[in-house]
Amino acid sequence: MIDYVTPEKVFELIAIKSLVIPIAIAKKRGFKTLVFLYTFAMSVSLFYSIASTNLHWILDLIIYYADVQPILRFFTFHGQTLALVYTMLKISDFDIETSNFFSTSIGLTSCVHMYWDEAADGTFSTPVLSSFFMFGISWALKSYQEKQLHPDLKIWLKNLIPGFSLLGFATFLRFGPLMQMNTSLTYGFYMISLSLSLTMLILSKDKNEGSLATKMKSPAGKGFDNPCNFACCA
Numbered sequence: 001m002i003d004y005v006t007p008e009k010v011f012e013l014i015a016i017k018s019l020v021i022p023i024a025i026a027k028k029r030g031f032k033t034l035v036f037l038y039t040f041a042m043s044v045s046l047f048y049s050i051a052s053t054n055l056h057w058i059l060d061l062i063i064y065y066a067d068v069q070p071i072l073r074f075f076t077f078h079g080q081t082l083a084l085v086y087t088m089l090k091i092s093d094f095d096i097e098t099s100n101f102f103s104t105s106i107g108l109t110s111c112v113h114m115y116w117d118e119a120a121d122g123t124f125s126t127p128v129l130s131s132f133f134m135f136g137i138s139w140a141l142k143s144y145q146e147k148q149l150h151p152d153l154k155i156w157l158k159n160l161i162p163g164f165s166l167l168g169f170a171t172f173l174r175f176g177p178l179m180q181m182n183t184s185l186t187y188g189f190y191m192i193s194l195s196l197s198l199t200m201l202i203l204s205k206d207k208n209e210g211s212l213a214t215k216m217k218s219p220a221g222k223g224f225d226n227p228c229n230f231a232c233c234a
Contacts, residue, residue, distance in 0.1 A: 005053050006184065008184035008185045008188070009049070009053060009184045011184065011185060011188045012049055012184040012185070012187050012188040012191070013046065013049055013050075014188070015187075015188035015189070015190075015191040015192045016042060016045045016046050016049060016188075016191050017042065017046070018191060018192050018195040018196075019038050019039075019041060019042035019045075019191070019194075019195050019198075020042070021195055021196075021199050022034070022038050022195055022198040022199045022202060023035055023038045023039055023042070025199055025202055025203065026038060026202055029202065029205070031090065031202065031205075033086060034083075034086060034087065034090060034202065037079070037082055037083045037086055038083055038198070040075075040079050040082075040083075041076075041079035041080050041082070041083045044072055044075040044076045044079050045076045045079070045080070045191070047072050048069070048072035048073055048075075048076045051069050051072055052069065074114060074115065077114055077123065077124065078110065078111055078114050080124075080194065081110050081114075081123075081124055081127050081128065082107055082110070083198065084127075084128050084131070084167070084194075084198070085103065085106050085107060085110070085127050085128060085130075085131040086103055086107075087198055087201050087202060088128070088131035088132055088134070088135050088201075089102055089103050089131055089134065089135060090202065090205060091135060091201055091202070091204055091205045092134065092135030092138040092139070093135075093138045093139065093142050093150075094134070094135070094138050102131070102134050103131075106127045106130050106131055107127075109127065110123070110126070110127040113126070124171070124174070124175065125171070125175075128171075139151070151204065155204050158204075159200045159201065159203050159204035160200075160201070160204050162200050163197050163198075163199075163200030163201040163204065164197075164201075166193050166194075166196050166197035166200065167193075167194070167197040167201075169193050170190050170193035170194040170197055173186050173187075173189055173190040173193060174187070174190045
């Protein structure tokens with residue numbers, strides 16, 4: 001379906017670019033893989049929005065007469081899901097090997113699920129809830145070991161509760177009944193909520209804790225923050 005460029009569509013394109021905010025923060029804190037995934041999600045989302053308008057000829061000049069919409073649609077959903085899954089696992093307290101295992105497993109499973117049916121129930125919620133469950137276990141074990149709430153209550157009030165609330169609101173906008181009212185307008189608010197949610201969640205992770213060099217000395221190319229390790233899931 002080809003739509004004409006309307007003010008609502010322009011708002012959608014601008015809203016997608018709000019992912020620049022978590023990209024900038026992730027880059028400042030040294031989270032290289034998050035920068036890669038957020039940039040990937042923003043790029044394919046922009047291309048997909050352009051391909052669904054009468055400006056699709058711009059992509060036709062790059063990829064000569066190719067039906068790129070299905071491909072861009074797949075990578076748009078998959079890129080946004082991967083960004084959320086990896087962010088969830090990034091703020092957890094798993095070691096590098098465990099985080100690699102969960103992120104790769106969830107990412108590949110989500111990829112296969114979306115390939116068979118992008119519109120099926122659970123293509124978005126299942127991987128996100130799985131990663132949510134994983135880092136919930138890590139925090140519960142940490143709280144049990146420390147005999148106190150983990151992370152600190154101040155972090156919960158300042159970053160985590162607002163971040164999870166925005167994520168829930170974004171999910172409601174993306175898959176709730178409001179999506180049927182005005183697709184471009186609702187999708188734009190969804191992208192803004194998603195960007196703010198990612199921003200709040202990665203701000204809950206201390207820069208020093210998120211830096212691989214402060215945790216362990218890993219061989220080149222083996223670290224959790226190496227984008228090449230996660231490229232297979234994207």
